[in-house]
Amino acid sequence: MRxxxxxxxxxxxxxSDLVRQxxxxxxxxxxxxxxxxxxxxxxxxxxxxxGISRAPVREAARxxxxxxxxxASPRRGFFVRELSAQEVDELYDLRLCVERHAAxxxxxxxxxxxxDGLRRQLDLMRDLAxxxxxxxxxxxxxxxxxxxxxxxxxxxxxRLFDGLASELRIVIGLIGRLYDDPGEIARTHExxxxxxxxxxxxxxxxxxxxxxxxxxxxxxRLVQSLAPxx
Amino acid sequence: MRxxxxxxxxxxxxxSDLVRQxxxxxxxxxxxxxxxxxxxxxxxxxxxxxGISRAPVREAARxxxxxxxxxASPRRGFFVRELSAQEVDELYDLRLCVERHAAxxxxxxxxxxxxDGLRRQLDLMRDLAxxxxxxxxxxxxxxxxxxxxxxxxxxxxxRLFDGLASELRIVIGLIGRLYDDPGEIARTHExxxxxxxxxxxxxxxxxxxxxxxxxxxxxxRLVQSLAPxx
DNA sequence: CAAGCTGAAAGTGTCGACAATCGACGCCTA
DNA sequence: TAGGCGTCGATTGTCGACACTTTCAGCTTG
Numbered sequence: 001m002r003x004x005x006x007x008x009x010x011x012x013x014x015x016s017d018l019v020r021q022x023x024x025x026x027x028x029x030x031x032x033x034x035x036x037x038x039x040x041x042x043x044x045x046x047x048x049x050x051g052i053s054r055a056p057v058r059e060a061a062r063x064x065x066x067x068x069x070x071x072a073s074p075r076r077g078f079f080v081r082e083l084s085a086q087e088v089d090e091l092y093d094l095r096l097c098v099e100r101h102a103a104x105x106x107x108x109x110x111x112x113x114x115x116d117g118l119r120r121q122l123d124l125m126r127d128l129a130x131x132x133x134x135x136x137x138x139x140x141x142x143x144x145x146x147x148x149x150x151x152x153x154x155x156x157x158x159r160l161f162d163g164l165a166s167e168l169r170i171v172i173g174l175i176g177r178l179y180d181d182p183g184e185i186a187r188t189h190e191x192x193x194x195x196x197x198x199x200x201x202x203x204x205x206x207x208x209x210x211x212x213x214x215x216x217x218x219x220x221r222l223v224q225s226l227a228p229x230x
Numbered sequence: 231m232r233x234x235x236x237x238x239x240x241x242x243x244x245x246s247d248l249v250r251q252x253x254x255x256x257x258x259x260x261x262x263x264x265x266x267x268x269x270x271x272x273x274x275x276x277x278x279x280x281g282i283s284r285a286p287v288r289e290a291a292r293x294x295x296x297x298x299x300x301x302a303s304p305r306r307g308f309f310v311r312e313l314s315a316q317e318v319d320e321l322y323d324l325r326l327c328v329e330r331h332a333a334x335x336x337x338x339x340x341x342x343x344x345x346d347g348l349r350r351q352l353d354l355m356r357d358l359a360x361x362x363x364x365x366x367x368x369x370x371x372x373x374x375x376x377x378x379x380x381x382x383x384x385x386x387x388x389r390l391f392d393g394l395a396s397e398l399r400i401v402i403g404l405i406g407r408l409y410d411d412p413g414e415i416a417r418t419h420e421x422x423x424x425x426x427x428x429x430x431x432x433x434x435x436x437x438x439x440x441x442x443x444x445x446x447x448x449x450x451r452l453v454q455s456l457a458p459x460x
Numbered sequence: 461c462a463a464g465c466t467g468a469a470a471g472t473g474t475c476g477a478c479a480a481t482c483g484a485c486g487c488c489t490a
Numbered sequence: 491t492a493g494g495c496g497t498c499g500a501t502t503g504t505c506g507a508c509a510c511t512t513t514c515a516g517c518t519t520g
Contacts, residue, residue, distance in 0.1 A: 017304060018474075019292070044501065053475045054502090055285065062249070062289050066296035074247055075481060075502060090386045097331040097387075101323075156320045157327075160390070248504075274471060283505045284472090305472060305511055 018052055022060035025050070030069050030080055031169040037082040041070060068167045083171050085224045092216035095164050098157065099145060099212060103204045106151035107196045114151040118193050121147055126186040138172060141185055148196070171223050188214060248282055252290035255280070260299050260310055261399040267312040271300060298397040313401050315454045322446035325394050328387065329375060329442060333434045336381035337426045344381040348423050351377055356416040368402060371415055378426070401453050418444060 026046070029035045041061060047054045061078045064070040070078045083091075106114070121144045128137045142165055149161040188211045195203040256276070259265045273287045280287070291308045294300040300308045313321075336344070351374045358367045372395055379391040418441045425433040 055474060059289055059292050062292050063296055066293055090384045093384055094386055094390065097327060101327040154320045154323055156324055285504060
């Protein structure tokens with residue numbers, strides 16, 4: 001039942017729940033850019049590399065397809081999703097929609113613990129900005145937004161945010177350095193948190209809009225510069 | 231540049247993709263109540279019934295799991311998702327968030343064609359209300375909201391709406407008769423469309439809020455009355 | 461009579477195999 | 491030399507098989 005052939009290289013996966021593990025590994029490879037957009041994900045190759053059979057790989061691929069990380073082309077296989085500038089724009093449109101709501105809700109039911117978590121995350125970002133570690137900053141940025149969604153107290157909203165964010169990571173992981181001035185991130189996040197703490201819905205929406213608007217323009221522009229062909 | 235042979239080769243050959251077909255059948259069975267919430271979906275049984283092997287069934291089940299229609303329990307199989315009143319509430323929260331945005335965007339870029347489509351859909355609902363066909367009314371209701379999301383011109387938003395709606399269908403299909411007064415549906419939709427045509431964001435949001443708020447309370451109440459036991 | 465144990469049946473997780481299909485390469489034809 | 495056609499290898503879609511788990515009915519026991 002276990003793979004008998006001695007596969008070289010990668011550690012053989014533990015049994016059961018292979019699907020989730022494969023999905024995690026593939027996701028990781030995609031958001032970290034080891035699998036570039038458009039790259040083919042051959043089931044046989046993945047299976048060989050992990051020392052398992054193709055069945056779990058196929059199921060994991062379906063999972064990632066439904067999350068928008070892979071694209072299935074019948075009879076041809078799975079490919080890492082390619083995001084056009086317009087699709088990135090659409091994604092940010094939804095993020096705006098979702099995060100406005102999340103921030104307002106988070107303000108309505110802000111617990112001291114959630115507030116502290118957000119403050120700590122902001123401090124962390126300021127710290128990372130000083131050290132100039134682009135990857136860590138992007139991660140911390142993501143976590144800050146995620147904490148807001150978490151504080152909104154709607155589990156499904158959080159899942160939705162994760163889905164949008166993971167799709168965006170396809171391109172963001174590629175970009176590497178998202179902002180020219182790392183310190184800018186902390187500065188644009190701060191008013192968002194302040195507005196949440198103050199609890200003024202209009203100010204919250206305004207600041208979220210501004211912050212995401214800046215990020216959106218940046219990412220869209222970078223995506224366009226990456227793929228300038230029609 | 232090469233000249234592609236047939237400029238319009240519309241009929242893509244029937245994808246021999248069993249997975250999609252199985253997914254469609256299972257989805258159908260769930261939203262039409264033939265598979266009740268909590269029911270076990272045994273792959274072997276489904277495969278036997280359809281005369282195919284288990285592999286495509288498993289993949290289809292994963293697909294539906296990611297859509298929230300099924301729930302996977304490791305080593306035990308797949309079960310039709312059970313929605314608590316709170317989860318339904320959360321779903322409506324997201325619908326509110328998404329449909330507000332969709333309606334405002336739809337108003338911003340309303341084409342005559344989209345406007346006509348919405349008007350026709352409203353007429354259809356009025357018609358169905360007179361005939362008192364609950365299932366058809368629910369379907370027409372769904373289509374009206376979907377048209378608004380379509381008019382918003384964001385493909386991903388539409389997919390998101392479809393996801394939320396299909397989850398809600400688990401319970402709505404169960405309820406059967408959603409409103410006591412069928413004519414009420416048309417009446418609560420009308421101001422939404424009018425606000426969209428008028429193009430006043432605040433009025434749009436207000437009417438969407440009101441309409442969905444009514445529906446939400448109704449569905450949540452019915453779900454609670456259906457499953458008040460632990 | 462209820463509770464716990466036992467064993468078999470059913471079902472899942474995974475595997476290797478096989479036919480159908482796709483893409484690429486090279487050959488033939490103008 | 492450019493373009494179309496057939497063949498070959500590689501990959502996908504699907505299948506049946508097997509070991510391990512879970513479930514459940516029937517039996518034993520307190």
